Structure formats: C-alpha cells, structure tokens
Amino acid sequence: MSKSIIRIQSSEGTKRLELHPNDSLSSFYQKVFSEFKVDQSKYDEWQLFFDLNKTKLIPNSSKTRASELLSHGDMIYFLEIQSSLNSEQFRGEEDEIDTELAKQDGLISRGRDPQLCHHGPSGKCIHCVPVEPYDLEYLKKINSSTKYVSFHAYLKKLQGGPDKAKFCNLENLNCKIKPGCKEHPVWPKGICNKCQPPTIYLNRQNYRHVDNVMFENGQIVERFLNFWRKSGHQRAGFLFGRYEAYDGVPLGIRAVVAAIYEPPQQTSESSVEIDLNDPNEEKVLSVAKILGLKCVGWIFTDLIRDDSGKGVVKHYRGDANTFFLSADECIMAGYFQNKFKNYTQYSSDGYFGSKFVTVVVTGDEQNQIHFEGYQVSNQCTALVRDDCLIPTYDVPQLAYIRESTNEQYVPDVYFREKDQYNNEVTKIARPLPVEYLIVDLPAAFAKDPVYTFNEDSPLLKESFPIENRHEVNENQDFSALKNYMKQFPTYRFLDAMSDFHLLTFLATNQTVNLDSVIKTLVEAVRSKNGQNAIEWSKTSEWSTIEHFLVDGTSASMVEEWQCQMCTFLNEDSATVCQMCQTPRS
Template identity: 75%
Template sequence: MTKTIIRVQSPEGTKRVDVYESDTLSSLYDKIHHEFDIDESRRNEWTLYSDRNKNLPISHSKSTRALEIVSHGDIIYLFQSAPIANPDLDHGEEDDVDAELAKQDGLISRDRDPQLCHHGPSGKCIHCVPVESYDLDYLKKINPSIKYISFNAYLKKLHEGGNKAKYLSLENLNCKIKPGCKEHPAWPKGICNKCQPPTIYLNQQVYRHVDNIMFENGQIVEKFLNYWRRSGNQRVGFLFGRYEAYDGIPLGIKAVVSAIYEPPQITTESSVQLELPDPNEEKVFAMAKKLGLKCVGWIFTDLLRDDTGKGVVKHYRGDAKTFFLSSDECIMAGYFQNKFKNYSRYSSDGYFGSKFVTVVVTGDSNNQIHFEGYQVSNQCASLVRDECIIPTYDVPQLAYIRESSNEKYIPDVYFREKDQYNNEVTKIARPLPVEYLILDLPAAFAKEPTYTFNEGNLAKEPFPIENRADIGESQDFNSLKSYMKQFPPYRFIDAMSDFHLLIFLVTNQTVSIESTIDTLLDAIKSKNAQKANEWAKTPEWSTIEHFLVEGTSTVMVEEWQCEMCTYLNEDTFNECQMCQTPRIRN
C-alpha cells in the first residue's frame, strides 16, 4: 500500500503523519488528533488548514479521500478554533476586571541604573528594560517583595512566556474515575489507565486569583464585630462587594468589600453552625446583583478575650508556630470556592479556580484584633469537590486524604518536604500539612474611606442586622419605625441606603415589594435622590408607612413550634426561647 508523508504544523510544533490511499479526511483528522494527543472531548475545537493564514480550511468529510487534498511532502496547519458551546458545561460571564486586565501588557517599568546603564537617558539596556509581569525572580527581589504573581500575569506567562509554543488551555484537576469505560467492570471490580485519575503531587501555587482584600471603611467590620463583643460567640458573614484592578502587583485584582451579610447560624464561644439551606439566600444575592455587588468572600471570627491584661484578645493562631487555617476551615473555603467559580474563556469547562476569599478575624502577636486573608489552592478545591480530603480530629494544621473503598476510588496524593538532612523527600498525604493548600493575601482598609451605603454616623441607632435575635436585635416594623424617625423626609435616600434595611424589605413576609424594588435599588446604586423619592410614593411604601404610623400590632408574625416542648416561637429566633432546643428547618 502506497504511503504518503505529510507534515502538520501547530503552535506546539511540527509532526509527520502517514497518509494512505484508503484514508479519508475524517480519518486524517483522527490520526492528527492522536499524534498531537488531543483529548477526544475537545477535538471539535481544532481545525486543519491548507494555508498558514487560515483561508483554506480542510473539512471532516468521510467521503473525500485525503490524497485528493494533500500530496507527499505537503505542510498543513492545525489551529484551535473557537470552542463549541456545550449546554452541559458551566459557562458563565467573565468578570469585567478580567476583560480590562487582558488588554494590558502588564510590563514593569525600571529606571535607568546609574552604575550599570552606560547609555543615554532615552536608551534602554538589559538592566533597565521593562520586565514581564510574571518574572517571579524579579518580583521577589524588589522591596516590598511579591510572593505570588497575579492570575492574569500567569495567563500572560502561558501565552507569551517560556511556554509560548504551548496551547493556552486551562484544565481543572479531576480526582474521580472517568465514567462510561466499557473495557472492564465498574469500580471496585475494575479500573484502567484510561479512566483512572492521575496521581496528584501537591505544589505551591505560584499565582493568586485575588491579590488584595480591601474593606471600604472600618464601620463595615465594626458592626460585624459587635456581635462578638455583645455575646462572646463567634460569627460568620458573607462579604459583598466587587472586584477591581489592584496596582500593588502587576495585573493584580482586589476584592473591595461594601457590606457583610450574616446568614442564619447557631453560635457558641468556640464554634459556628450555619443553618442550611438559608431561606433568604436567593433574595439577598439577587438584591445585591441589582446593586452591582456580588459575593466576593466570607469572614469569620476566632476570638477569645484576653484576661491577662496583655491586650484585647488572645494570640493563638496566624503564624508559623501555630497555624494559619485549620483543616476544617480549608475544606469550608474549598467548598465556597467551588460554589463561586471564576469563569474563564481559556477553560474547556468554562471556569477555572475562584476569586472567593476567606477573611479570619483573630488576635495578632500584640494581642490586638487582626484581619488575615486567604484562599486555598485550586488543587485543594478539587480535592474538596471530589470528597477526597477530610479534617483530622485533634491537630488543626493537619488534613487527611481518604483511602479508597468499595464505594469510591481515591487517587494517591503526595507532597514534598525536606527531611532532617535537608534532603527533599516525597510523602503520601496521610496526614497532610494544610500549609501546602493555602495562599495568603493582605486584608486591610481603604486609606480614604468610601461608602457604597450610607455612613454609619447618619443615624445614632442603625438598623438592626439580620439573624441577631439571640442578642436582642430584631428586624421588624418597630425597629424600622425607630430607624426612620432619625431621617427627615428629604433624606429618604440616605435612610434607604442601608444594606441590612434593604435585606429586611426584600425578605419580610408582611409587605411584598418585589414588583417595585428594582426602582429603589437602581436609585441607591446611582445615588439618585429624586428616583428614591418617586419610589416613596408607591403603594408598597405607603402600606409600610401605614404600619409605622398605626403600630405593628396588626402585623401577622410568623411562628414555629418547638418539637421538644411545643412552645410557639417567633420566626426570627433560631432556638426555642423556652428550652433552648435548636430550630429544625424543614
């Protein structure tokens, strides 16, 4: 059988492919896909061309002979085309900040070195030419040094740097057996190289999806911390804000926090249990979206009062001698990062990693309240998603990789560390120090305070925060009446520009304002007082004003019955006010 040899050129290099008389264009594609090791699920993303300028595409025809198109010694070209939309994949919208940074080169300017540069002021040499945003060796030498490159700098590195010849494609780590393999019985009776997930070697992630966390003003966290100050119990909240470009690192991103939402939770001095599912989550998130905000992270306290007189709180975490995040907290952070994905055009799944951040409020080495920011690595998030990792019982800084069972196959996970002789050794992750999973990032307050919502000093008695009935703060029409008395009519928009008040308005079950709330939210977003005053004339607000004038005795208050003692409690309480039995939500 006559054999014809052609060359196929791609961004990854050139390879020879044998073509026979019996080959069709379809089988030619199959050969080339195999030669370049292109995954079967992504083969529709690649197209062959007869010319380098992509003017003459080669079809996938099963009837046309390949030798009718190509001849011995020809060069054809393989290029990646736009991915075909798949409704089963999770394709969301990329954040605006990613689109903004993608247009920038990210080059780091350097001044002329008076000792090393021997050219004129307008010249450039190796000592002063701009440096790429992903040059980590240079970033570590500057003052202050930069430990991680930004995610968009990482994309530049893949696209333009040392891997210039590689395809820019981001792949999410898979820790599960690929379903549908027909070459053997299902696990645990069989497994093969095609369906078995690869062995995982944990590496320190060189980039961060978010490089800085900035609270718009100190009042945001002061309100959050007041719960701990009044009760002594820990607290969890969700951070709502936006992502913006951050100039502290080349092509960096910062999470700007405008408000904190406190979901239903049961708290003690040493623990927090979220009451899931949160019945108001969908309404709160929808409201935030209309205000131009999104959930950018979560925050929790780990504070103990210091009775020794050294400071305000005890210091027992947050450095190399203690721990940064516990394994429980790493797993929870991984859960949230999987829930709040970072959408990316460069991933076949439609997403890669997450911008969701973790903020810990704890005591520093000076026994003062301190804020620490973290993310977990993409490897950690994948291990959490595929249920491969669990916490240890008594050592917070250690996690544990599950072992395979008849119900589930778990791939081997390894990490590298130095032994007592300073030799690098590989160990299986049972147990696993969580420091291999953590990325730290600074959390601070804006130098010039800004306010998406009203300033706290506008009202001596701010509107109560949601889900705080256990410390005597209730969101109801009585509290709304007291709050509104502090604002004259011409400052209606200032009164409404309160995140927690808006939550009450959209979640209360007495007066529905869903049909008109968009007008108010748009007025607050654009700070349009006239538009807010127009909303104040709607029937919905008139009904609310009626309750404020007449009193709230006519308002129906929903109740729930304790399953232990049958006492009827108001809906705002999360535990029985008679016997303290936790509420069980159906």
C-alpha cells in the same frame, strides 16, 4: 504517488496516520475517528483544522481528495467544536476586571541605571529594559515579602512563548474516575489508565487569584464585631463588594468589601456553624447584583478574651509557631471557592479557580484584633470538590486524604518536605500539613474611607439591625424599621434606604411582597438618585408597609412642617424653609 504520513494533534495526544493518494477527505475523517475512538454519535462534534484557533477548517467532503489539501509531514488538529461552544457560554460572565487586565501588558518599567547603562536617555539595554510581570525574583528584589505573582501575570507567562495564547489552556484538576469507560467493569471491579485520575503531587501555588482584601471603612467590621462583643460568641458572614485593579503587584486584583451579610448560623464561644441552606440566599444575591456587588468572600471570628483585664484577646494562631487555617476551615473555604467560580475564556470548562477570599479575625502577637486574608489553592478546591479531603480529629493544622473504598476511588496524593538531614523526601498525604493548601494575602482598611452605603450620613444615629441576630436581641421587624426611619425626613428617603441590611430585609420580608418593585428602589440606591427613591416611596407597596407601623402613621417621617409658600416639608427644628427660605409661620 507514494503514501504520506499526516500528524494529527488532539486532546488525547498526537497520532500519525497514513494518507493514500486516492483517499477522499471523508475517508480520511473516518480513519481519524477510528484512531481516536470517537463514538459514532459524536462525529458531528469533532472536526479537523489547520490551526488551533479553528479558523481554517478541513471539510468532511467525499468529493475532494485529501492529498489536494494535505502533504507529507503536515500537522493538523482534531478538535472538539462542542467544547468551544461551551466555553463561549461563560465568556460573558468574566469579571470586568479580568477583561480590563487582559488588555494590559503589565511590564515593570525600569529607569536608566547611571552606572550600568551606557546609552542615551531614549535608549534601552538589558539593565533597563522593562521586566515581565511574572518575574518573581525581580519582584522579591523590589519587595522582599513578595511570595506570589498575580493570576493575570501567571497567564502572561503561559502566553509568553512564540505560539502566544494558542496553547494556553487552563486545566482543572480531576480527582474522580472518568465515567463511561467501556474497556472494563466499573470500579471497584476494574480501572485503567484512561479513566484513572492521575497521582497528585501537592505544590505550593505560586500565584493567587486575588492579591489584596480591603474594607471600605471601619464601620463595616465594627458592626460585625459587635455581635462578639455583646455575646462572646464567634460569628461568620459573607463579604459583598467588588473587584478592582491593585497596584501592589503587576496586574493585581483587589477585593473591596462594602457590606457583610450574616446568614443563619449556630454560634458558641469556640465555634460557628453556617446554615448552608439559607432560604434568603437567592434574593440577597439578587439585591447585591443590582447594586453592582458580588459575594467576594467570607469572614469569621476566632477571638478569645484575655483574662488579664486589659481588654485584649489571646494570640494562638496566624504565625509559623501556631497555625494559619485549620483543616476544617480549608475545607469550608474550598467549598465556597467551588461555589463561586472564576470564569475565564482560557479554560475549556469555562472556569478556573476562584476569587472568593477568606478573612479571619483573630488576635495578633500584640494581643490586638487582627485581620488575615487567605485563599486555598486550586489543588485543594479539587480535593474538596471530589470529597477526598477530610480533617483530622485532634490537630487543626493537619488534614487527611481519604482511603479508597468500594464506593469511591481516591488517587494517591503526595507532598514533599525536608527530613532531619535536610534531604527532600516525598510523603503520602496521610496526614497532610494544610500549609501546602494555603495562599495568604493581606487584609486591610482603606486609607481614605469610602462609603457605598449610609454609614457616613450625619442623620444616622442608629443603624438598621443586622439580619439573624436574635441571640443578642437585634431583630429585623417593622418596629425596628419605624425607629430607624424616624431619623430621616421624607426628602432624605434615599439616605434611609442606602443600607444593605435594610434592602435585603425589604426584599426578603414575608409580610409585604416587594418582588415586583424592589429592583427600582435598589437601582435608585445604586445610582444615588434621590428623586427616583422618593417616587418609589409613593408606591402602594411602601404605603402598605407604613400602615403596619405604629398608629398607622407614616413612620418614615420625623416631625415636620409644611411651607405655606412652596409646600416643601421641613424638619421640625428648622425655622425657615430649606427650599425657599420663607420663615416658618
């Protein structure tokens, strides 16, 4: 029997190996290890398969001839089994909305065209067959302002071939030298094609991970903007909410904002600097998680009062004649998007991109306060992660790619634009217009307001202070807690606790440690279980807090009277018992 040629496909490419009639599977494995230069210590992490799904294993056996399983011209796959295990670790972290949308086909249905369709009402033809969700040209015909497809529509496009999802692997861009190359001295003394990152050509991203940002109600941003109204200083905060399906585009995702947390920051009339080492960050994220909320983005103001006396603001950004995001803001957005990753099963890294959004509050063309939503592209997040992107000194809309140094190799980055003769030319990204890095998305308010917290409570006259607002004399302390709790009778304890800023204050306060009991309270708020909230108010921890209030009285109660019949505590203004209707004696 003559020797055979076997094709082996791997992440390093496709190679061809000779298979002799008497070769065992074990000896063939050794040939493959040698051809792909796999380190001996990693032999157990690589295996041969008949399929990419790793369901049909080719055993590493010395007792079986390879020719019994393999024939001339066969294509087999040399795959790293460890990377599959790493991917599995992230699958449980996929957002529920991703799991839900992955089950849908997203097809855009079309009705029967009375002029072009010549079939019956139950038939279909080329003029009325459903359209794929990633058909951008058709989406533009429906809505001329459409510029992007959704991320899940983009996934459907990758999975649309005859092989379906077998070759759908989302790869994260790498801008650093691959470590561990033994064929030359380390940089700057040597570099080769195997460890050198590829040249990057910037392209405008044609899909987005989030398609819309919506605030549940207007009170959320009104409270946020009050800091600017009182001080004239800019302000930033983190958006906490959830992701839900968005019908504006096929398979779309919307970020719904329920609260804004304001971290420690340094502010002025023209700038804001967030303290990235917030000591309370972990506990705030923990409270949000119990509430079923995620950190879905960040928001910052860029508002300058107009001196005309009309109560309007200046317009100097947000259109083609100005700029959308500055290079500094793009880098900050990239930092946050790298921190809050989008976990997916379709990447060997376990993640790809981010659903973290950026919202800018600025003046529009009518000089009114306006909200604009953005993300930066996955190429931008990679450049930020690997410290390749820096701002320019004097032009906000221009960024700059670092030069390579002895300490860091930076790949060449190019972008394409049209010159004065309308010819497309390629330029190196020094400097770089940041519009190549930006993905815009609409930011709006719910048509029918929704209230996750107590903003709509009829008892609420003054909200609990927002954190880190000492500059405008808004302090979170027990005195503020007493004044806040006076608005709520005991039986409305759940209403009182349904405030995100109050819950984070209780979780982070240093006076009374609530670590062991705060989860029960937050779960009661999430499930809107008033009875559980009242039971929590009877804990020793809450009693300790009440003793810190003025005169040692229970500051969680307004003036009340007890019914002689059923012992229910009623508001002082009530003339009959709210429980049994017995007149007040």
